[in-house]
Amino acid sequence: MQGRAFCRAHAGLVDQWLEELFADEPETALVAVGGYGRGELAPRSDLDLVLVHRGRSDVSRVAQRLWYPIWDAGLALDHSVKTVKEALAIAARDLKAALGLLDARTVAGDDDLGAELAGKARDSWRRHRGRWLRNLGDAVAERHRRFGDVAFLLEPDLKEGRGGLRDVHALMAAAVAVDVIPDIDEVLPAAEEVLLTARVELQRITGKARDRLVLQEQAAVAHRLGLPDADGLMQRVSAAARTIAWMSDDAWRRIDSFLEGPRGRIVATDRRMGAGVVLREGEIAVEAGADLADESLALRVAAAAATTGAPIDRAGLVRPRSGAAVPAARWSDASRRALVELLTAGPGAVAACEALDQHGLLVRILPEWEPVRSRLQHNPYHRFTVDRHLIEAAVQAAALVRRVSRPDLLVVAAWLHDIGKGHPGDHTATGIELTERIATRLGFSATDVDTLVTLVRHHLLLAETAMRRDLSDPTTVMRVAAAVGDRSTLALLAALTEADAKATGEAAWTPWKAGLVDELVTKVASVLSGDAPAPKPTSPAADLVALVAQADGGLLTRAEGSRLVVAAPDRPGLFCLVAGVLGLHGLDILEADAWSAAGGMAVDVFHVDDAFGGAPDWPGFHDDLVRAVDGRLPLERRLVERARTYAAHRGPSGQGPATVTVENTASEDASVVEVRASDAIGVLYRIARAFLDLELDIRHAKVQTLGHEVVDSFYVVDRQGSKLDDEERIRQLEKAVRFRLSQVGT
Missing domain, CATH: 1.20.120.330 (Nucleotidyltransferases  domain 2)
Known part of the structure; x- marks a missing residue:
């Protein structure tokens, strides 16, 4: 027994028990209100009861005989003792009380008295309905x-x-x-x-x-x-x-x-919005003589609603739903134009698409929609179900159409980019197959179908590359350029990337991420125009060399905005110590570069973000870093303590064990190590400790936080400056990283 049946059965059992407790009390009624009054009594619901009487002086005795057994049974009780007049007086000024009395039901006692209360409560509700x-x-x-x-x-x-x-x-x-x-x-x-x-x-x-x-x-x-x-x-x-x-x-x-x-309603003649579609009294409606066999009708109704911001009259979709008015195996130009008009309408498309969905028309128009419908995405990074995310992405893309030469391809790609998430396996691979099939059915040319497939195939390329790879490395730029192919597709992909991120959630499109994507797009566009990529710098910039000179063989920190520079005597583990102290101060590393400088010095550059939204305590950071370098700061213990506190406040992450991958083709001169792990204080420090254990140097690092998960990418070399090309050493690295991460918070 489940749901409503359980609740009613539960309410019935409680009714019987209360009738026995009540006995035979004249001029009195025990009335259930609220959820109990409706018979909607969940296993741990309160008993909402009103003991109604006709002015009995001994009513408190009756009440005590009822309330105490209920309390003794361990049940939650919301109770009151009132005459009808008193109960109505309270309900006249209290919304909760008024709502409760709308469901009033006599459980025991004087049925007429209970009915009087219920009837008068409903009459009062109607009388004062405004x-x-x-x-x-x-x-x-x-x-x-x-x-x-x-x-x-x-x-x-x-x-x-x-x-x-x-x-x-x-x-x-x-x-x-x-x-x-x-x-x-x-x-x-x-x-x-x-x-x-x-x-x-x-x-x-x-x-x-x-x-x-x-x-x-x-x-x-x-x-x-x-x-x-x-x-x-x-x-x-x-x-x-x-x-x-x-x-x-x-x-x-x-x-x-x-x-x-009547004064507040829109009264005017119908405004024609297309064949069979009108704007009538503020709603989009289907004309009486409309051709219900027109396969574009439902889409045109939705497009009209989206562009005007007007709601759809119920009959406006009930009538097409009852007929066969959905696009055929090969869409007409009118249907495709209506779809594009709907998707380019902007925010109004959300309500219009939801109306199509609720009337069962969206899955008839696009059968591939069914597997993604109402499918949740299991991380706090995503704020919408898959289907709603796709519609929101199209809305965001509609705001970017002036950046591209083919707005229709942009919004359709946004609408389809995650369509594969309703199926097992790699959602992008499945999405490619579905997109090719759908785009062909929609009536796009073979060239346009290829472009849409490319956009879906690479919809994560720009964001993942920008957030996880060294953009100063020519290999990074050339690989993206080869995948994209031409500048027109690049512009579409850049707009799709932004729309996808904005539709995901507030944290998915930060100024930092936007800047990195823009930098990558600019460099790739240059290559696609025939220019050679700029070579990767092999020595620190002039401003960093100047800071090394100022350090004069000692430790110097210089912070400006989100950029931190640390110049210090070169030693194994310097990056690790800086990462640990930054974590201790609640500062997340977004990106880092490490350089060797003249005179046995090193200079590391960090771009950071305050995880807790405050202003960084840079003097305190400097003092703690000095103590850490000197061995006077118990960094390991302090990070463990802070990680425990952070985890207690944040709750369980729900993520599994860390994953480690090593790629040797992403850069000409370094191995790229990518680590996925649950977010916690000290994660970056512990990964760096694992590299230190194996005598590996970090040249470049990027950190991306996705809800409760981090994706950290490191460009590493051994002490001879070479890549990790030995399989056994790679296995040792994976084992060392997992071991260090297993100690977070312990």
């Missing part, structure tokens, strides 16, 4: 702001989040007052059942009144529901929440229009 609906709408908006979207969060609050159970309850309350919510009894129950079932099992498993479906509990809940894994559970939860959120948004728009009255 005030209550405005208050309820404001409360819904504030709750959404606080708890976020159930559909897109990794650990959603099934009750309070946008698209959660509270939204269903709010719509039911609104429906008591106004009759402007179509399909509420047809669409909502199935979606509500999904969330209610997950909530019930979560509380049964944990034994606690929990509504937040945390990562650690998702697999267990999925197992209890007979689902193969947590992904299957969360995909169902996301789809249900999206339906509820979409219904809620549509309903509150209608309610707002109702509250504004």
